[in-house]
Amino acid sequence: MLVSKNILGLVPYKPGKSIAATKKEHNLDKVYKLASNESPVGLSEKVKQALKQEVENLHRYPDPNCTQLKDLLAKKYDVTPEEIVVGNGSNELIDLLIRTFCVDNDRLLTSESSFIAYKICATAANIHVDEVPLNDQMQLDINSFVNKLSESSDYKLIFVANPNNPTGTYLPESKIVELLEATKDLQNTLVVLDEAYNDFVRAKDFPNSQKLQKKYPQVVILKTLSKVFGLAGLRVGYIIADKMVCNYINRIRNPFNVNHLAQVAAIAAFEDTEFLERAQAVNWQGLDYFYNEFEKMEVTYWPSQANFVLFDTGFDSQVVFDKLLKKGVITRPVKPYKLMTHLRVSVGTGEENQVAMQEIKKVLNELRSHN
């Protein structure tokens, strides 16, 4: 079969292992999935109600312009609807950004050990990816980004996941400003601030990306409703950017990329602030519990501004992952991110968190006793 070289060399994205597959493979009744940074609190009741009502209207095509949702977002972010693009999850928007602004053999810049979709979408489009290593704090290294820019100014896109997946670390406003100052005179470079996890941030010096976007037009803000709002299964993400950036993306976007239920759910989700606060509280409680348990186990972990924690098992992560899987706890190995002894564990419900920590403790004790 004829297929281009870049597609041949592509390693497909490996999603978190599913509950159904794990139950079947290991003959388990109960499985705890803490592998995909999903919401442990499910869907807001208001979202469920809105979805039920709209089932009657599914014979119609969805609104191709997401009019109501964009109006709501425009008000929320003090921009015009022309400065917003809604996507089938933010993953689709990453792909659209690359396909809109890069042509064959262009380059984009990102970090090693950052969200892998940037690389997959770029490789599929025959775009070169330059990755700089993380710094010794496991943060994206803005100095290295800026150094790269001094070597070559022809990056079309720079992807900055803030907070970063899979490390959970973040960059303060001062660091993002350094990058924006270094790119402000480049005519053909967009800086994508991927804020999939920003609703979980507790750090006081986290950037105000909306304010930065108004000052630096090269900024593209990328957000998702898959995380704190729990809409991962419906697929809604959005971009806030200069209106010409949005205009160009809209030229190649499939007209009905965001289905009707997804639009309805997103609108209802934004209106339920109580649910948002509950989801945040559950996450923060879970994170603090994880930190405490890891400290007791003397395991190195990285404090997280997201809804997951990266920790160093001290052993081959695949071995630890497999042992946990047999006990019904699905975590995420991060070898594709060049982190060979580390696992990422998402925050779950109180019960899920407790079971995960108990099993991690048992597995590590067993492995340590053999060493």
Ligand SMILES: Cc1ncc(COP(=O)(O)O)c(C=O)c1O
């Ligand atoms: C940093 C980051 N960006 C984007 C996404 C994509 O989210 P979605 O396509 O569900 O909106 C994820 C998903 O895990 C992520 O971790």
